[in-house]
């Protein structure tokens with residue numbers, strides 16, 4: 462008789478949580494709200510990403526036809542499990558990943574295939590998740606980089622941005638590399654705002670930050686939004702993000718799994734079970 466080694470095994474009645482999650486997820490995705498059919502035309506939105514197919518490696522799609530709309534003045538959140546394609550969607554919107562299918566429009570005009578700097582010229586700002594400041598440059602120099610396409614507007618924009626983020630004005634000569642993670646995030650957002658964008662794309666702005674700084678980032682996002690900037694943000698702190706956003710998208714496997722107002726998503730039993738609750742961590 463051989464004896465098998467290893468830790469305790471699930472009893473005959475126990476099913477590992479990950480399997481439960483997978484089973485419910487497949488079932489839920491089959492019945493997921495397909496928003497695409499209800500989406501209006503490009504002229505109805507400030508930004509429209511429709512039926513987007515995109516990926517990194519030839520022949521492998523990460524986004525499998527997902528759709529996102531942004532109306533003037535909104536904060537829109539993108540949440541979902543790890544690897545769902547949230548960052549990929551935001552990078553595709555910003556022209557960092559080629560669009561293989563579907564289309565992107567800004568104020569009704571196609572932006573599919575445009576490079577990132579063309580999008581900046583058209584009023585789109587982007588804050589990447591990592592390496593989003595130049596650590597060896599001062600805060601002021603980082604902000605100058607943000608205004609490189611319109612250097613003559615620097616002083617005026619610096620005044621506006623440091624009113625929103627007082628730290629940036631007070632510590633303008635500090636090297637960005639000497640700042641905490643939360644402070645760097647303020648520099649990164651400030652830099653993206655130097656070109657006076659109408660759309661701000663944020664990729665996981667609270668990742669790696671302490672709860673206090675996470676909260677500060679959420680508050681700043683709301684303040685920036687109140688100045689007339691529309692925001693699309695990918696977030697790992699899904700609950701808090703859904704509390705402050707107007708609408709949210711749950712992405713799963715590169716598709717729209719669910720769409721609704723922040724409150725709808727926070728109160729939906731399926732979303733809670735699969736994407737916000739303990740099963741989601743299985």
Ligand SMILES: Nc1ncnc2c1ncn2[C@@H]1O[C@H](COP(=O)(O)OP(=O)(O)OP(=O)(O)O)[C@@H](O)[C@H]1O
Pocket residue numbers: 517518523541542543544545546547548549550697
């Ligand atoms: N540069 C890359 N080259 C190839 N594959 C990539 C690259 N970046 C991401 N991927 C893959 O694309 C898929 C989606 O990644 P993405 O970063 O968009 O996920 P996400 O939903 O933002 O999740 P997370 O919260 O884990 O960042 C993952 O399978 C990831 O491994």
